[in-house]
Amino acid sequence: MFAIERQNKIKEILFKEKRVDVSELSKLFEVTEVTIRRDLDKLEQDGFLIKTYGGAVLNEEAFKDATKDESEDENLEDKQLIGSIASHMVENGEAIFLGPGTTCLEIAKKIKDKKITVLTNDLVIALELKDALGIKVIVSGGDLIQSTSMLVGRFAHQALEGIYINKAFIGVKGVNFETGYTLDRYEEALFLQEVSKISREVIIVADHTKFNKIAFARLGDLTMARKVITNKQIPDEYKSFFFEHAVKLYTTYEFE
Known part of the structure; x- marks a missing residue:
């Protein structure tokens, strides 16, 4: 699976669950935790999530701000x-x-x-x-x-x-x-x-x-x-x- 495909899957999981765990994602995608952390770094740069200890949470505030008040x-x-x-x-x-x-x-x-x-x-x-x-x-x-x-x-x-x-x-x-x-x-x-x-x-x-x-x-x-x-x-x-x-x-x- 390419990185972009994996990152889109992570987006889907985050949107449904509101949070993800690095170790769980590592097992799910059969890649190292280092690879998952790189994916989370990229998604954080895009404003999609906020990294936490051991995982990440959906950046819901970013989506609220995406439309006018x-x-x-x-x-x-x-x-x-x-x-x-x-x-x-x-x-x-x-x-x-x-x-x-x-x-x-x-x-x-x-x-x-x-x-x-x-x-x-x-x-x-x-x-x-x-x-x-x-x-x-x-x-x-x-x-x-x-x-x-x-x-x-x-x-x-x-x-x-x-x-x-x-x-x-x-x-x-x-x-x-x-x-x-x-x-x-x-x-x-x-x-x-x-x-x-x-x-x-x-x-x-x-x-x-x-x-x-x-x-x-x-x-x-x-x-x-x-x-x-x-x-x-x-x-x-x-x-x-x-x-x-x-x-x-x-x-x-x-x-x-």
Whole structure:
């Protein structure tokens, strides 16, 4: 097993158990304790864990800090309303995907009474759902992007093999006629494009501040999803575009 594979397995164990023991990991992976300590050093540098005597614990504070504090989020109320709309689209028995970001985090907060399976590549969202008894949470493997709670890369892609999702809720950073939906990171765009391929429905969630904005990496054109959840304040030309292209537009008007 390569070091990167071993380290991703350690991430999975840490996320589930919140702690790991050097000697136990040494036996599990059939490597020396020196090798395990090197793995833990690397994961500590990445901000994933905090080393302790004989082992390590999950750095939960890092994941909490990866998203804005709610009191600092000027668009929190809009995102909460988007979360409410999205929650009404989720039915018991379904398997859904929640993408990274604060808008999808608000969806997670609204679906805790559901009996569903949730796949996510956002560790903050997974932690938010850890005590929801009716929800089976599946976290993709992958590389943790520094200063975020997002997992991407080859191991994240492998988590999608052989599975099927009823609905994928995806947040974006930019919505623009010329560039379509865009995101901050190319690796994130690649992963979410793969998620779209295994999902029966792709649902874009974006508050009104994302419209007429362009981010770094292109996710897809404005018709890649047949449903969009946003706020009533979006420009009228986008309302017309979605209507003309048979994209169902859900706004927060009726929830206010």
